[in-house]
Amino acid sequence: MHQESLETALPTGEDPRRYAHVLARVHDAALAGERPPARPRPVIDASWQRMLSRGIDPERGRGGQPLPPEELEARRRGSALADVLPLLRGRLAGVAEQTAHIMVITDAEGRVLWRDGSSSVRRNADALGFVEGMSWNEDIVGTNAIGTALVTHRPVQVYSAEHYVRSHHAWTCACAPMHDPRSGQLLGAVDLSGPAATVNATTLALVDTVAQLAESQLHAVHASDLERLRRTAAPILSKVDGRAVVTDPHGWVAASSGIAPVDRVALPTECDAGRTWLPTFGDCVVEPVPGGWLVRLLDDDATTESARPRTRVRLDLRSSRQARVEVTLPSGDWSHPLSPRHAELLFLLATHPDGRTAAQLATDVFDDPERTVTIRAEMSRLRRHLGGLLSRRPYRFSDSVDVDVLRPPDSESLLPHSISPAVRSSDGHD
Structure with a gap:
């Protein structure tokens, strides 16, 4: 979005105090079902209508609880925005400190992942529940820059009584969403919030520009990932007879053989x-490779058997120092080292071929079915490396995968780092 098209909350030349008074009258009339003295901006009017239809309390919203610390940390580690956190902080945290604002970064659900800036404004935000781990989407706190930007996928500035919940009328906020350049999916948002008296029409332009810079950096990260995959793809394609491409998990092509170059495959x-x-x-055959997929184009005379290759996976847990997953495909073999947590999860999936839900895995690993966010974050990281081997809903090895678990001779040496109740109670049989 170009900055000149941004719609700011404060009209040019308008006195902020007078305008805040007008907005308060408009807000009161709209919530009372009366004819307001002026129409709110379309983006605010549409949001207010959503809040009225959902029965959001204009005095206190719906409330909510912040995430437990371990779940907040899991979301941070699993967020692609962690890659651009230094950029966002470098461009906005100092501005927030100098202008009595706070900088807030959320995930796509509106959960506050990081918060920096003025200590006095942070204390005011604490009193409002505007803290790390709290959800700031519209369904929880009503119309606000973060929640409304996430709904509309557009930069939004919300000033004073444009906020649906009255306790937020002392604030002004400017927020821009950020999207994954690989998939187009919403990743979250970056926001500058402060006292209503600090409202400035240029704040939204600044936030939107920094959000665009962050997306550009994510695009550069993606290009670097594709280059690494391209180096992996070369020896794989050299062993393939016929036409084929290697793509990342989103279908972006790293390398091809025997076909005209294309940028992306619609997986x-x-x-x-x-x-x-x-x-x-x-017609194609898709096989998992490290960091993506091998897509082999089928000729008309391809046999049914060759069109349905089996993938063989060996989960090697024999070493107490380093677990590995070894993969055998028609196009060749590859292996990947596993962290202790990922070794636990793959072991549990191997011993439950019908699959496990996030709640079941949370119980298996932590003896706590509520820790599903941590599980989902870890499984997301696993799927970045082994996406073609794993399915979701429930989590399991894919139907085309045959799994062998290589255990140490001594059952006590099986994943000795693990405190998982399910691992520790394993009787040594798949």
Whole structure:
């Protein structure tokens, strides 16, 4: 979005105090079902209508509780925005400190992941519940720059009584959403919030510009990831007979053999290993490779057996120092080292071939079914490396995968770092 198209909360030349008074009258009339003295801006009017239809309390919202510290940390580690956190802080945290604002970064659900800036404003935010781990989406706190930007996918500035909940009328906020350049999916938002008296029409332009810079940096990270995948792809493609491409998990092509170059392949939303039909190529066979997929185009005379290759996975847990997953495909072999947590999770999935829900895995690992956010974050990281081997809903090894678990001779040496109740109670049989 170009900055000249941004709609700021304070009209040019308008006195902030007088305008805040007008907004308060408009807010009161709208909530009372009366004819307001002026119309709110379209983005605010639409949000207010959503809040009225959902029965949000204009005095206190719906309330909520911040995430437990371990779940907040899991969301931070799993967020792609962690890659651009230094940029966001470098461009906005100092501005926030100097202008009596706080800088807030949220995930796509509106959960506050990071917060920096003025200590006095942070204390005021604490009293409002505007803290790390708290949800700031519209369904919880009503119309606000963060929640409304996440709904509209557009930069939004909200001033004073444009906030739906009255306790927020002392604030002004400017927020811009950020999207993943690989998939277009919403990642979260960056926001500058402060006392209403600090409202400035240029704040939204600044926040939007920094959000665009963050997306540009994510694009550069993606290009670097593709280059690494390209180096991996070369030896894989050299072993493949016929036409093929190697893509990242989002379908972006790293390398190809025997076909005209294309930028991206439209992979299925829930891509899995095996035979599939792709709009770009028609009948194909998809196989997992480190960091992405190998897509082999099928000739008309391809046999049914060759079109449905099996993937063999060996989960090697024999070493107490380093667990590994070893993968055998028609196109070749590869392996990947596993962290202790990922070794636990893959072991649990291997011993439950029908799959496990996030709550079941949380019980298996932590003896606490509520710690699903931590599990989802860890599984998300696992799928970045092993996406083609794993399915979701429930989490399990894909149907085209045959799994062997290589255990140490001594059952006491099986994942000795683990305190998982399910691992420790394992009787040594799959």
